[in-house]
Structure formats: C-alpha cells, structure tokens
Amino acid sequence: MGEALRADVAVVGAGPAGVAAACRASESGARVVLLDDNLAPGGQIHRHLPGDAPPPKARPWIDRLWKSGAQVVTAASLFDAEILGEEWRLRAIRGGQVHVVRARRVVVATGARELFMPFPGWTLPGVLGAGGAQALVKSGADLSGKRAVVAGSGPLLLSAAASLTGAGVRVVFVAEQAPLRAIASFGLRLLATPGKLLEGIWYRGAIAGSPCRTGFWVKAAGGEGRVERAHVTNGTRKLEIACDLVCAGWGLVPNLELPRLIGCEISAETVVVGRYQETTRSGVFAAGEVCGIAGAETAVAEGEIAGLAAAGALDENGADARCLFAARARGRLFGEELGKAFALRPEVLALAMPETLVCRCEDVPLSRLAAARSMREAKLATRAGMGACQGRVCGSALSRIRGFSSDSVRPPLVPVPMEALASEEEPT
Amino acid sequence: MRDRMTIRVDGRSVAVARGSTVAAALLGSGVPAFRTSVTGEPRGPLCAMGVCFECRVTIDGRPEERACMTLCRDGMEVLTRG
Numbered sequence: 001m002g003e004a005l006r007a008d009v010a011v012v013g014a015g016p017a018g019v020a021a022a023c024r025a026s027e028s029g030a031r032v033v034l035l036d037d038n039l040a041p042g043g044q045i046h047r048h049l050p051g052d053a054p055p056p057k058a059r060p061w062i063d064r065l066w067k068s069g070a071q072v073v074t075a076a077s078l079f080d081a082e083i084l085g086e087e088w089r090l091r092a093i094r095g096g097q098v099h100v101v102r103a104r105r106v107v108v109a110t111g112a113r114e115l116f117m118p119f120p121g122w123t124l125p126g127v128l129g130a131g132g133a134q135a136l137v138k139s140g141a142d143l144s145g146k147r148a149v150v151a152g153s154g155p156l157l158l159s160a161a162a163s164l165t166g167a168g169v170r171v172v173f174v175a176e177q178a179p180l181r182a183i184a185s186f187g188l189r190l191l192a193t194p195g196k197l198l199e200g201i202w203y204r205g206a207i208a209g210s211p212c213r214t215g216f217w218v219k220a221a222g223g224e225g226r227v228e229r230a231h232v233t234n235g236t237r238k239l240e241i242a243c244d245l246v247c248a249g250w251g252l253v254p255n256l257e258l259p260r261l262i263g264c265e266i267s268a269e270t271v272v273v274g275r276y277q278e279t280t281r282s283g284v285f286a287a288g289e290v291c292g293i294a295g296a297e298t299a300v301a302e303g304e305i306a307g308l309a310a311a312g313a314l315d316e317n318g319a320d321a322r323c324l325f326a327a328r329a330r331g332r333l334f335g336e337e338l339g340k341a342f343a344l345r346p347e348v349l350a351l352a353m354p355e356t357l358v359c360r361c362e363d364v365p366l367s368r369l370a371a372a373r374s375m376r377e378a379k380l381a382t383r384a385g386m387g388a389c390q391g392r393v394c395g396s397a398l399s400r401i402r403g404f405s406s407d408s409v410r411p412p413l414v415p416v417p418m419e420a421l422a423s424e425e426e427p428t
Numbered sequence: 429m430r431d432r433m434t435i436r437v438d439g440r441s442v443a444v445a446r447g448s449t450v451a452a453a454l455l456g457s458g459v460p461a462f463r464t465s466v467t468g469e470p471r472g473p474l475c476a477m478g479v480c481f482e483c484r485v486t487i488d489g490r491p492e493e494r495a496c497m498t499l500c501r502d503g504m505e506v507l508t509r510g
Contacts, residue, residue, distance in 0.1 A: 037478055039449075039499060044477055049447040050499070075497070077478070096490070113479045125460035125472030132476035139476070139496070140430075140448030142456035225470055226460040255479075360474070360482060363467040387466075388481035388492070393474070415481075415492070 001424045002097035005071065007033040009310045010090055010103035012078055012258060015043020016296040017288025018109030019061050020303030021310065022070040025107070028313035032070035033101050035092055037077040037414075041065060043111055044131060045296050047138045050074070061300070073099065079412035081106070081262055088283065091424075093416050098424040105283050105310040108264070108271065109303060110255040112289035114156075116393050117250045117344070117400070118358050118366070119351035121221030130160040130249030137167040144168030148245040149230040151175040151218035153342045155200065156249055162206035164247070171207055173241050175216035175232050177250075178342045183214055186341035189334075196295075196334070217348055221246045235347060251342060253396045254290045260409040269399075276314065276321065277306035285310050293338065298331025349401055358401075359394040361387020369398070375407040388415055435504040444500050451476060451483045451495035454506070462495060464509050 009025045011018045014036035022034040034041070040050040046058035054062045065072065076092035076099055083089070090101045114129040121127065128136070130152055137143060147170045150161045161171045176183070190196050204212070213234070220231040230246045232239045256266055264279040264286065265272040271286040273279055279286050287306040288299035301324040308314055308321045352358060354367035364384040372378040375385055375395055384398075385391030391407070398404045430445040437454060444453035451473045454462060461470035462483045473483035476496045483495040486507040495506075 037497065039497070051447060113477065114475055116474065116480075123465070123469060123471060125470050128473060129475050132474055135476040135496070136452050136455055136473065139452040140445045140456070141452035142445070226472075360465070360471070360480070363465050363469070388484070389479060392479050
C-alpha cells in the first residue's frame, strides 16, 4: 500500500481556497497535509504543469505554500472519508496505491467543475468544455490553427476564448446565452470591484478579432465522427458555423461529493457554513466554491478563515480572521449577482432532444428518463449516473432539466482498482 | 519552445512537448477520439480536469486511465479505443 500520513489538519483541494487554508493552518503551527488530484497545486484557475512556474497571480500563495511546511500530495484522488473515534480517515488513490491520511480536522476545498448541458451532437469528439479546452491548452495541447466556437455562459467563456486565442486557436464565434441587459447590469455592479471589470475588458480585448454575441447559444453540433460545425441561434436567427472545436461550458457547479459523503448539511447546491467556515459536521470546515460560486478572491478569504479555525488558532489570530469577513461578504454578493446575470434561459434547458444522450457513461438518452422522478429512479431504471463519472456530468444537467435532486453519495468517490484495495489490507 | 519527447499512440510515434498531459498530446497530434462508448460511439475529452472520464485510454498496459490526469513520459505506450 501507499503512505500512511498523520496530520492535525487535512485539506482536500489545492485551489485558491485549499492553498490559503493549508498556509494559514500550517503557519499557525498545525501539521497539515494538503491533498489534490491535479498534478500541481493552484486549482483549475491557476492550472500549470508541474515543474513550470505558476501563473503570476498564483505565485505569492503557491510560494507561501512551499515555505509553510504543509505536506503537499498531488495526483491523489480522494475516494473515501470516514470518522473513527475523533479522527477522520481519508483515503486517496495515487499511482495505483491507496494513501491514508488521518487528521482531527478536515477542510473541504474541493472547488467546482464545469456545468455541461446536453444538446444534440454534444458527445461528438471535438466538443469540449470551455474550461476544458482552456485546461487542455494549459496542459500543453497544440491546437493552433484550429477553428473554435466558444459557447455557453459565464465569465469563464471570455477567459477561455482569450487563452485559446493566445494559443493560436482561431476563435470564430463566442456565444453567451445570457441577454445583454443582464450582463450590462452585472457590469455596472462590477464598478464596485474595478479589478474584475478591468479583467473582463482585458479578456474582451484579447479576443478583439472574434465575433462575440450575447443572447446566442449553441443549439446543436454536427459532423462525421468528430465535430465539423456548430448551429448557433438567438431564437430567431440561425447560424451554421464550420469549426474543429466546440467549447461549451454553461457555468460552474460545486464539487459536493466529499461534503455529502461526510454528511455536511447542503442547501441549494452549496455547503452550509458558519462564521468561521465550520460545517454542520464537527471538525469539518469548508471554503471556496463548494460554499457557492464566487471566484478566487472569495475562495482565498474563506480558505484563510477556515485554515485559522481548523488549526485552532482563532484565539491568537481571531482579529486576522475577522479582517477577512468583509472580503468574504463582498465576494458572496458578487457571487449572487453572477448567478443572477448568467442564469440559464429556458431554451438552454430544453436543448436536449428525446434521442440526445444525457448520461455519456452509460449512453442513456433523455427519452428513457421520461418516467423517472429522481436521480435514484433514473439510476435504478436506466443506469444513468452509474458509470465511471458517477453522475457528475448527467446529475448536474438533470437537476436543471428535470429538477432531480442528487442521490446519496457512497464510496468510492472515484473508480479504484480492485488490486489497490486488496493490497491495502494489512497482514494479520 | 519546450523540449520535445516521443510517446507511442496506437503504435505510432508522436512527438509531444515535454510536460504535456496525455490528453493534450493526443488532441494536439490530431487524435479526436480517445475511446469507444458502451454503444460504440467515438468519444474524446470533455472536461479535461478529471471529472467526466471521457478521455480514458490504456497507458503502459493500465486500462481506463484518465489521459487528462496523466503526464507524458518518454517512450510511453498509449492505446486509444480500449
């Protein structure tokens, strides 16, 4: 078996929230283990390859992490968490081996993933997430010269389009489903946080040569064996655009599998937390996008608070934590405005046709889900949500299309090879 | 420009930038389909962050590995389509 680690605080997820939590906890004198399933810390927003310098914005925190004394375990996918007495026992699969971390406190900073809405043709190779395409470019993919349609919703679209353009991809169309008036009023509110507004303007400048339309959405993708064209509409006009890639992301959804497994209270797709980021489970804290989508700065503030609280360092550093409350409150307001401005329109929720596959693991079309009234029923009747991704893609889509609530979560949270579990058994 | 290295994809040598993930290397070298779905459809990566499992390939004999979560190593053998 792999390593057995002991810590005072285990932090799960090395994005902005988890890195901040690990730094503050470790600097307060706690023994900290930081687990992440990616190859380098930074999270999706600061994705970079191991050995490369992190992006400038991430640099201060990641440098601080290496100096903090926290033990960083990357490429480790957490698959189980249980409480044994007063200690949490976390198990992760890393390089085919099971690693065990025991800790009295846990900080859940598992972040968010992209929301994928099913539409005809979305399973064709070459149809990627918007964040997905950006991640591939940041992971070394040479897509230069390819023609991409970027579609969906949210600030990530412009950021992805800018990354793709920077990597030599020809972004031939950007379709933001939200109407202009919603985005304009959101933009006005950003005047309170000029940094974010400038970021938006910078992204728009970076893709100046590409047509960007609000109130447009991708309706279908077509091609033989791979995507060759996108059908884009605003409800009245219909455009057919030749392309090699369709990069479609419809917003972000929190990664709630671990907090659900642990038994934290969840409301409206977010982990319920108190003043010091404590969840309803004793010894468990949560920070960042799992507490609601509100961006990296909010995640950092929450991560700092959670790290100080989890390390039991509030007595000495309570003032530090309270200083962060204002940043957190501003961030949460920004998150609420973001959610309203980029709410999905009914046409987008109705893009899947009866024959459109909704569950991509088990190839279940929407028509087979007609009788199901919950994710549980869908699983039992059709195997939707029971494949390798365990409903991470179709579950989020079906909660929006059909109003299904999430089913209970059981370990393993990710597929684990039998040999790994077998070799874990200690000799008797 | 990054150093190049060579991996083998379905028996074919592919030059990739050192430090690329397997998913990035395959997509960049013009391989759109990584696996075949349970009903026989070609599939390629979707999320590229370890969530969707659409990019599963066989890497050095280990089946069902997520190409987006694995770094290329010199001489690595990748098989698509399971």
